[in-house]
Amino acid sequence: MTARESEFAIEARGLVKTFRTARRRPGALGMLRALVAPERVSTTAVADVSFSVGHGQLLALLGPNGAGKSTTIKMLTGILTPSAGRASVMGIVPYRERVRNARNIGAVFGQRTQLWWDLPARESFRILRDIYGVADGDYRSRMREFDDLLELSSFWDTRVRHLSLGQRVRCDLAAALLHDPPVVFLDEPTIGMDVVVKEQVRLLLRDQVERRGQTVLLTTHDMTEVERLAERVVLINHGHIVLDGTLAEIRTRFGSGWRVNATLVQTEPATGRCPPGLRVVRQDGARVIFEPDGTDGVAPPQALKRVIDRYEVTDIHIQESDLEDVMRAAYLDDRADRELDGELDGETVA
Amino acid sequence: MRDVQELVQGPGGPRRGDARRPDMRVTRHGDLRLTRWADLRLTLRIVALTFRAQAEYRAEFLLKVAFGVAWQVSIIVFAAVLLGRFPGMGGWPSDAVLLIAAMRMLSHGLFELFCGRATELSTIVQAGKIDAYLLRPLPVYRQVQLSIFPSNALGDLLVGVSMFTSAVVALDTAWTPLRVAYVGAAVAGGALMEGAIFTLLSALQLRLPAGLSWSRWVEELLSTFGNYPLKILPGVVNGAFTFILPLAFVAYFPAATLTGNTSGLGVPAALAAAAPLAGLAGFVGSRLLWNFALRHYTGVNG
Numbered sequence: 001m002t003a004r005e006s007e008f009a010i011e012a013r014g015l016v017k018t019f020r021t022a023r024r025r026p027g028a029l030g031m032l033r034a035l036v037a038p039e040r041v042s043t044t045a046v047a048d049v050s051f052s053v054g055h056g057q058l059l060a061l062l063g064p065n066g067a068g069k070s071t072t073i074k075m076l077t078g079i080l081t082p083s084a085g086r087a088s089v090m091g092i093v094p095y096r097e098r099v100r101n102a103r104n105i106g107a108v109f110g111q112r113t114q115l116w117w118d119l120p121a122r123e124s125f126r127i128l129r130d131i132y133g134v135a136d137g138d139y140r141s142r143m144r145e146f147d148d149l150l151e152l153s154s155f156w157d158t159r160v161r162h163l164s165l166g167q168r169v170r171c172d173l174a175a176a177l178l179h180d181p182p183v184v185f186l187d188e189p190t191i192g193m194d195v196v197v198k199e200q201v202r203l204l205l206r207d208q209v210e211r212r213g214q215t216v217l218l219t220t221h222d223m224t225e226v227e228r229l230a231e232r233v234v235l236i237n238h239g240h241i242v243l244d245g246t247l248a249e250i251r252t253r254f255g256s257g258w259r260v261n262a263t264l265v266q267t268e269p270a271t272g273r274c275p276p277g278l279r280v281v282r283q284d285g286a287r288v289i290f291e292p293d294g295t296d297g298v299a300p301p302q303a304l305k306r307v308i309d310r311y312e313v314t315d316i317h318i319q320e321s322d323l324e325d326v327m328r329a330a331y332l333d334d335r336a337d338r339e340l341d342g343e344l345d346g347e348t349v350a
Numbered sequence: 351m352r353d354v355q356e357l358v359q360g361p362g363g364p365r366r367g368d369a370r371r372p373d374m375r376v377t378r379h380g381d382l383r384l385t386r387w388a389d390l391r392l393t394l395r396i397v398a399l400t401f402r403a404q405a406e407y408r409a410e411f412l413l414k415v416a417f418g419v420a421w422q423v424s425i426i427v428f429a430a431v432l433l434g435r436f437p438g439m440g441g442w443p444s445d446a447v448l449l450i451a452a453m454r455m456l457s458h459g460l461f462e463l464f465c466g467r468a469t470e471l472s473t474i475v476q477a478g479k480i481d482a483y484l485l486r487p488l489p490v491y492r493q494v495q496l497s498i499f500p501s502n503a504l505g506d507l508l509v510g511v512s513m514f515t516s517a518v519v520a521l522d523t524a525w526t527p528l529r530v531a532y533v534g535a536a537v538a539g540g541a542l543m544e545g546a547i548f549t550l551l552s553a554l555q556l557r558l559p560a561g562l563s564w565s566r567w568v569e570e571l572l573s574t575f576g577n578y579p580l581k582i583l584p585g586v587v588n589g590a591f592t593f594i595l596p597l598a599f600v601a602y603f604p605a606a607t608l609t610g611n612t613s614g615l616g617v618p619a620a621l622a623a624a625a626p627l628a629g630l631a632g633f634v635g636s637r638l639l640w641n642f643a644l645r646h647y648t649g650v651n652g
Contacts, residue, residue: 019648079484080649095645100381102487114482116396118403118498127399130392131488133374133382159403 006091009183009215010053010076014085017046017071017239045071047239048085053232055182058209058216060230064331068239069219070109073185076217077107089183103132106176106184110169110191114176115160121171122156125178132179139178146174149204150197165192173201177208184208186218190225202228223323235330242334251320254329259319260290260303265312275306286314383487393496400499411501418462418505421573422455426513429577440579445520446609451577452517453533454601456510457540458572462503465545467495469569471552472562478650480556490644491549491637521609529608532626536604539626543599544572546632553636553643568595576600581614588616596632599625 022038024030033039046068053059063069074080076087078094078101087094094101107114115124129139147153150170155163163171173189186205190198202225208214209229220226226233226247233250235242243250260278263286264270270288271280277298281289290307292298298306300318307316373388384392405411429451433444467474474480474494483493514537523529547568554561580588580602591597598615603622606612612619621628 074481074649077485079481080647081645098484099487100379102485103381105485107485109478109481112478112482114485116400116403119399123399127392127396128486130384130388130395131486133371133384135371 006088007054008052008088009055009057009090010059010217011088012052012072012076012085013050013087015046015049015072015075015082015087016044016084017068017075017080018042018044018083044239046075046082049236049239049241050085051234051241051244053215053217055215056209056213058205058218058229058231060226060233061217061219061236062221062226062233062327063219063236063242067236069236070187071239072236073107073187073217073219077105077185078102103179104181104183106179106181108169108172108176108184108186108189110172110186110188113160113168113172115168115171117161118159120157120159121152121163121175124160124171124175125156128175128178134179138180142178142180143174146177146204149207150174150200166194166197169193170197170201173204177204177214180212181214183215184217186216186220188220189218190220190222198222198225205229223327227323235327235334237331237334238338240334242330247323250330251323251326254326254333258291258300260300260307261315261317261319262288262290262307262311262313263315264288265314270311273310275303275310278303278306393492396496397499400496404499404501414501415505415508418502418507419509420505421502422506422509422513425455425573425577426451426509432578440582440614442579442609442611445517445522446605446611447578448513448517449521449609450579450601450605452510452514453537453540453605454572454576455506456514456537457544457600458576459503459507459510460537460541461544461548462500462506464541465495465549466500466503467497468545468548468552469565470562471565472555472559475556476559476650480644480647481649484647491640494552523609532604533608535626536601536608539629540600540604541629542633543596543625543629546629546636547572547595549633549636549640553640556640556643556647571595572597572600576602578602579606579611581616585616592616596628598622599628599632 020040020042022034023041024034025039049068049072051059061069061072071080075082076089076094078098081095089101090104092101092104094105115121116127119127125139125143128134134142143152147156150173152170152174155167156171158167160168160171169189169192173186176184176186189205190201193201205216205218206229209216216229218225218229230247232244232246234244235250243253245253259281265286267286270283270290274280274290277292277296278290279293281291283289290303292303304316304318307313373385373391374382375385377383404414429447433439433447437444439447471494474497479497480490480494483490486493518525518533548565551561551565551568554564575583575591576597580591580598583591588598592599598617603615603617603625606615607619607623607625612622615622
């Protein structure tokens, strides 16, 4: 199947990745036992993960540490071969046709560089230009573009080993995008960056998706990044997909949706005189946060009116649920489900 | 809905392939690839750049070259002392023994230059570099070899070439074109056989960091026993260096063929003469096994 025939840029169907290791027990006896009769355990890093990403979409793959995000990306980039299931990127099975797949993708693993450690970053760009066969004119215009957005020229003649983490990841991003790949994988691309540089990177990614139509799969722990960039979110935990949907859908399902933040004139406890349909989430002196109590389906404008009618306020506004809270609620919901099913261990003794 | 092809190509203008470079060819899948010549030029450019990067740290670079020289010279000194004390080593005359040592050292220098990074692969694996290599459309084994310029190989080669020249001059034989061709093939075959041994061990390092200790031990074995006629060793050890760790094929068998010392080799003379081919076959086999191990690579940190 060619990229043109493929409906999706990225497809994962029932992906499973299991690692087999020897379980080590503490103490000298445990060590001897491990030598004589090692106990083999299978750790499932990714279990039955299925999702697809359309051409020109930016999808955020989220989850706590060890959830299986990086392993999923490694299977989609051809670094790892799945234990079961199937993956396809631009119609190519990445772990079967690694070289062909590599020409279609760009990837940044924030923790590790893909540049030549001992060479100036610009030399790495030139080598990559030749590896991917980028025409000179395209190369020059792409580098100008990256320099405008990421301010690379101030440090691209420095050896990679001497760059700061933020500078290095910016160079890695440029290197990953240099050959203008249709699909880009970014595993924590803004790790270690200050807020200004993070914003530069976000601008670049937006530009890649909106202007150049690139498909981006992003993992991050930065919820601001998710809110700014992602149209769709896939939440993964313990190797399973917890949910897959737009940010709005996720907020509706796991967040209270909105809250009323009010600053009252009086500092008396607001709990006793709470307006109908609302409850107090938190009170810190005169500052009170209300949320709907679910009894009458109150809408945000009505809630504002009810608070103003009940109290004397100096400031009031509606705040959408914090995305981190929403994610936390989703993880906790998943955890509760798994505890009920007794699936939390994740390791099976072979 | 936007046309899929437009999305793939992007609305921002021409993309890959629209401005095709003259050094690109189209594969049967319709993909663009570098021509073989451009591929070779790219490899040489990376070598030149990594060499320049090493040479810029002058003191470190010179120290590495000097290390290569010192290592090989210490082996020569030890061999010279042994030859001085026991001139008829296993019935071999001194000039023939010198040829074994010279061929092995030159082969070793070539191995270090072209495949030497295989020896310490686990450090590359632990640094997560294999993941990065798998993302580039180049063979991973080649990227491993191009990861750093082997400055110490220059020292190895310097000593190897000097010693090889001395040994060839000292050897009392007629250098017919056939013999010249054979000695060239034998040196290349020796480098390939050493490459095969360490490529095989590096396949182990792709999975197990402990493979590094084995590689270092085998390196010690090769430099300790590789410079002498193996017939001086007990039969079991001789057999082990022929059939388990095929050290005999690196320089001993080819030197035996060239000097006519073919008695007591433990294998038929024809097999000993085919050592260069054995090196080639061993290297091809080890590369296939390496690729197999790479397909089962499990990465670092999950």
